[in-house]
Amino acid sequence: MPAEDTVFWILYDKYMFWSILVGIFTFGWLFTAILRYRDGVEPDTTDLDHIEVGAFPVERHNTRLEAMFYILPTILVVWLTVLALGSNTAVWQLDDDVDSFEININAYQWYFEFEYAETLTWEDTGTGIDVEWGQGIMQVDATDTEATTVEVKIGSDKSEYEINNGSGLMAITANYDSAQHAYVKVYDAEDALIHTWENIPRGHTFNTPSDPMIVPCDEWVDATMKSKGPAGDERNVGVQHAFWVPEWGMKEDFVPGLEAGTTLYFMPDDAGTFPIRCAEYCGMQHSVMTGQVMVVQRETGSSCDSIDSDVKKSNSASSDPYGGGDM
Template identity: 25%
Template sequence: MRVRLFPYLGDRMAGITPLFDNLWNEYIIWSFLVGGFTFIWLYHHSLWYKSEEGEDWDNKDGIEVGVFPKHYDNFTLEIAWTVLPFFLIVYLALISWGPLDAIWSSAEADGGYGAECAPGEMSNMTWSEAEGRYVADCYHVIYIEAYQWGWNFDCLEVAVPDLCEVGTAVIDGTPAASLTLKQGEVYLAAMGSADVTHAPWFVSWGVKEDVLYAPGTMDLNGDGLSDNMVLTENGEYALSGPIGELGLTTVWLPADNVENFLLLCTEYCGDNHAYMLAQINVNA
């Protein structure tokens, strides 16, 4: 059973997927424990170890104007104060590895999403209680291209309209690109930039990744397409080479809930950075 503590903060700060729920809850609990201990210690010493005004006091520390106070040390306390936080940091790093690996692992790694889906095949994504993460039979590859100041999407060889559709939306009166995905499917987004560095942030999923300049985003061969893509015999677009050779970055997108949210850029990229928006739709 997955229980979410502080749901409002969890939704804003850790995404809405179960992938991050337990991690978020544990970080909140440890924050309260460590913070509570530290502040209780602070206030106890501040209020307990003091002298009343006008009271004679024993100058054990040898306090004197212009002279450094007497030095005390407690080797056991110093070791404990160093070792215990070290083990806590290592522990938090270890439990953070799973969710991070599930989002940023490469397609070649064992990410739990199988191989690339065949045409018309479904991912059949499910939540694995044993692994604490989503697993799927396969995944779909889509392409995202960033430019100053907008986004281009392509479903590549995901030919079933229900699985992936590209369109336009109006956000606060401004036309923007839109990407529609299907609930229960896993997507591997291959991403490149036509100019400066961008960082797409899928707001509701709590996922973001830097997108670097990729030479293939330009149309150098004059065929009217980004050189990262080629037109296949089936009349569909496909990547012109392996993701790594094209200099593209990737991020996993497990579409778990039916929802609509914004895609923002979180890397300052020029004058209209704040208005670099797109619409993401997840349909049943």
């Protein structure tokens, strides 16, 4: 079931409201007629005009009632049409002056590739742990937490460090270039991941099913979608796919042959990890073309709960970018 404030759910809710009103009126008249004119019941016709031979029947009508039968349904149909067209605009059109986070989603047989058109730096919240970079020093403050070890990856270099049990602090000499993929992962004594800081540079790619699509909350996400063919062929000439996030009520097709590809706009406003499916049969291994979308908070951004936007989801935040959410 999609969240209660997605475009789909709002449209469904409004259509259901007006359908109930029309249904009450229609079935009310229907049951009244059934009960009044059912077999074995003789209605009282003493006050009604009776047709007599050689006499014209008396004309009786109610201009206001007849006009209402035309005007009210017309208004209702126009209103529902406006709602439906408005939902298309909300999904397919983004104002030129709106800042958005750009990402490219490429579909292959049988996986998704997420290519970042701009840098995203994010960090888990609510864990009591803070990662700071500055002046050649990387420091982890895990005071009053169960953190024991830290894994640091900068580019292709990966290292592990112990956290001081007494102070809950760990500091190393390290610099990271914003053009490099880097992360800091904090684990407890049972090797459970409890905190993540990550920098995803422009041009970096993730592939499903091992990697999620990571996007910021409270920002419009502008996704350009293309279906790719054999490796090395950058043209949009693959097979038909469909990017589907069931919990958001959101789906968009990859259309081979469209040079610019298709686009998808959405704004998630709660952190969490949610399943992705390919909703269009794309070959023998279509069933394994799955993935996850992970909604995170920018390192310098506001809380993910501070803005009520178009796509609110129910899952809680996950510290594991590669293992959260039910598949």
